[in-house]
Amino acid sequence: MGLTSNKVLVMAIVLAVLLFVGTVWQWPRLARGGWRSVTGRVGLLLATQVAVFTCVGIAANQAFGFYASWADLFGRETAQGVVVNYAPGGGRTGPLQVRTAALVQGVDGRRPQTAGQVQKVDIVGRTTHIATPAYVYLPPEYFQPQYRTRTFPASVVLTGYPGTAQALVDKLRYPRTALELAKNGRMQPMILIMLRPTVAPPRDTECMDIPGGPQTETFFAKDLPDAVxxxxxxxxxxxxxxxxxxxxxxxxxxxxxxxxxxxxxxGAGLSPYYKAPTDPTTGDLFHGDKKLRNRSDLRWFIKHEAAPDTSLLVTSSKVGESNYKATLKFIDQVRSTNLTRISSIILDSGGHNFNTWRREIPPTLQWMSGRLTER
Known part of the structure; x- marks a missing residue:
């Protein structure tokens, strides 16, 4: 059974309850003196606490999508994806392969023309050879005959680290939110490409081209758009x-x-930070390259490099987010440029969690829609 299976959570809860009941039931018998009774009491208490914490951990993982599998949890997910090529006449080949397709959950409609569609795909970078799974949301208009020659704006959507791409669909509800906003005329129909930034698991590459390592920035800047x-x-x-x-x-x-x-x-950053960290999950990202280190610091970049012609959105909370002061400083720095445009969503309170981001996603999608064109 998988880590995210409801059966695993139910079994963990049942085990915790049984251990709790067993502890209460056996406590009088273990109340006597002696090392055996003391060992029994310690063992029961320890087992019960471990079971309770396991339940909480599994429930939290299901709620926030930290790890997708047992291998992901224990750091054993290290293999790159496998490229599958199909013979002529046997199916489509290329850098993007569709594996499954399903309607958007939680909305009315039984056809993609009315409910949109979420496709699970595998993407392989032609230049970086990075392989990663992703989900692609296609709006209902994509399947409607009157729009058969229309192209659509697209937005890449990234999780945090470690994160799971499925959480963007199920927990943060990007497809459902985009469909409802477009249906109500609050944003234009848009294609969403949803995946994690950790395209070389288990390493956190911080979307960088690491010297001698994964070329993650090139993947997102070139290979991913080309594949789509x-x-x-x-x-x-x-x-x-x-x-x-x-x-x-x-x-x-x-x-x-x-x-x-x-x-x-x-580009929209929900609860972002502004400088790539160096820790056990990232390893040595820079290999002594000072220029690479500086460019990864967004505040350094906006101060010393030519201002990019792009629009940025940042979010934070006055209470509950550790990036609040850094976000205000970043906003001030970007505002001092002549070309880069900056917007923000600042909540009165909200933690670094899914609940906060679900409050920020609708206005973020509307903001993004207003800055993208069809062609």
Whole structure:
């Protein structure tokens, strides 16, 4: 059974309840003196606490989508994706392969023409050879005959670290939110490409081209748009593409929009930070390259490099977010430029979690929609 299975959570809860009942039942028998009784009491208490914490951990993982599998949890997910090529006449080949397709959950409609569609895909970078799964949301208009020649704006959507792409669909509800906003005329129909920034698991690459390592920035700036363009009717001009992310994904979204304004016309960071960290999950990102280190610091970049022609959105909370002061400083720095445009969503309170981001996603999608064109 998978880590995110409801059966695993139910079994953990049942085990915790049984241990609790057993502890209460056996406590009188273990109340006597002696090392055996003491050992029994300690063992029961320890087992019960471990079971309770396991329940809380599994429930939290299901709610926030930290890890997708047991291998992901224990750091054993290290293999790159496998490229599958199909013979002529046997199916489509290329850098993007569709694996499954389903209607958007939680909305009315039984056809993609009315309910939209979420496709699970595999993407392989032609230049970086990075392989990663993703989800693609296609709005209802994509399938409607009157729009068969229309191209659509697209936005890449990134999770935090470690994160799961499925959480963007199920927990943060990006497809459902985009569909409802477009239906109500509050945003234009848009294609969403949803994935994690961790495209070389388990390493957190911070969306960088690491010397001698994964070329993650190139993947997001070149390979990913190229792969999507081979398969979907997406606008090809720079004004057609945006990028959104939360936490680590928010940092990546801002950096990619700033470093590659010719690709991404807008970048939105939900609860972002502004400088790539160095810790056990990242390893040595810079390998002594001072220029690479400086460019990864967004505040340094906006101060010392030419201002990029792009639009940025940042979010934070006055209470509950650790990036509040850094966000205000970043806003002031960007406002002092003549070319880069900056917007913000500042909540009175809200933690670094899904509940906060769900409050920020609708206005973020509307903001993004207003800055992208179809072609």
């Amino acid at each position: 363009l081979t398969h979907y009717r997406v606008g090809r001009k720079p004004g057609s593409w945006g990028i959104i992310g939360d936490s680590t994904g928010g940092y990546c979204a801002l950096k990619l929009a700033m470093h590659h304004p010719g690709v991404y016309a807008a």
